[in-house]
Amino acid sequence: MTTTTRPAALTSNGYRLDPKRWGELRPVPDAERSDRGALWRRLQRDGYLFLPGLLDRDEVLAFRRYFFTALLEAGVTDPSAEPVIGRDSGRPVDRRRLRAALFDTVVPGPEYEAFCTQPALWDWFGWMFDDEIFLHKRRILRHTRPGEMGIGTATQAHYDLVYLREGTDRLLSAWIPLGDIPIERGPLIYLEGTHVDYLGAEQRGEALPAVSMTADLPALAQQKDRRWLGTDFRAGDVMIHSPYMVHASLDNADPDGILRLSTDIRYQRRGDPIDWRWQNYWHDRDGL
Template sequence: MITSNGYVLDESPARLGRLEPVPTDVRDDKDAMWGRLRRDGYLYLSDHLDAEVVRDFRAYYFGKLAPTGLVAPEGASDGIDSSGDVDLALTRRVLFDDVVPGDAYAALTSHPSIRGWFQWFLGDDVHLHKRRIIRHTRPGETGIGTATQAHYDLVYLREGTDRVLSMWIPLGDCTVENGGLAYLEGSHHRVMAEERAGTLKMPAASITADLPGLADEYDSRWLINDYRAGDVMVHSAHIVHASTDNVDPERRIRLSTDIRYQRVSDPIDWRWQEHWHLDDGL
């Protein structure tokens, strides 16, 4: 049973499917890659990053947060949940004063395999938005807002170009039951069509936590997969996506980051040029 914010996803073939990785023989063909992005709204790049780079950052992150009580002592480097109380005030201080503005996170998010890829794909010098979001979700957390609710990124980026691209990076292996990212198939076509027609009802933030209801409304499928360390997802600002609940039986904390790149020559949303913080109003 797959859930998101407590809602049980319909697993029938008409409502649930698997994401399609970009074949290796296409990944050097820029025109073909752009064609896939326009068609699908996403590019699933398996093994794009060195898995050890990802695992090293995962160990660094949970090592930093170990004093908060988040991770079990015997599984700190792999992010095994302590199942105990966590010092939330200390968590925020470590996250927002140390990890987010720190050199290790900057090195990961501007790694040559990331920045260099965007320069190649966008055909220009690129800009990485300073507001980069890193999230962890403990297994067994429940309630609306625990998992990422359905949304598309342009809702939050209205003061810049709509040609900004997001990259979601699972920081470690991330199965569906660990709380992986899901995409609503073809939803970007409807969002863009309604925007052109001026009929799109723009949500203030998330669209809904009710993923099965939204799939029915769109008459579409949620696309999921089991991600491995080194996989990345690149997606447009218009495709609707969300995450599943973390019900990992091995008590692994789901850790991921999402970052945004664009051409330097396109308009920039300047609200996104400060480090991410829960109180930044975005």
């Protein structure tokens, strides 16, 4: 097992990862970026495509600025710093104002719609699927404060199809860092090779997890004898992954007090079955 060791202090939901079960995500080589067949083969082999710089960095940062400006009155960020920085306020958040800003303004707003359907994404997925495409209306924005640690503070291990069982499995998820997310800021990480474990499991009569698998990422890696894969992300990077690929996130331990902000969206062919439950705007009380 080839391992690239990261600092031993990496945690997720408070559980410390084993450096011996860590590896680095591999970016798609430039020679394959415009080769659709090569990308599908890589996706089938690895379960993910790491596409550095797919989006315009300035456009990503512009949306980051918009997002934290919209949440300013909720006390999420330090008002003395530029919103695009996303420096944590260090004080309690006004939950009522946060929910109103997020679910009444940002999520259903034209700025978020424009970001998720920008040509760099829409055209890429249209080209990748080589067909008419469909973007799920339920799209999630996640911001994580530095220093939060414990069960429920980071994304627990899961694969997306557990939550998307009413539609096709021929969809692709895009995880997009909205700003730089170095490893200490808590990016998404992937459990190596697990897309193979769950592909076709339902047809084989195997029981599928009803929801997230576990918050204990080290135990899951040990159980499956796999590595967690991650890297330092920059604004403009995009991760594409199989709906069967197990992933989770690290805790935000940023030493400069910067919030981690990301979004995850899902595209598929328009002609394939669509999970009707995902055709409403995301809300933390939507039951999904």
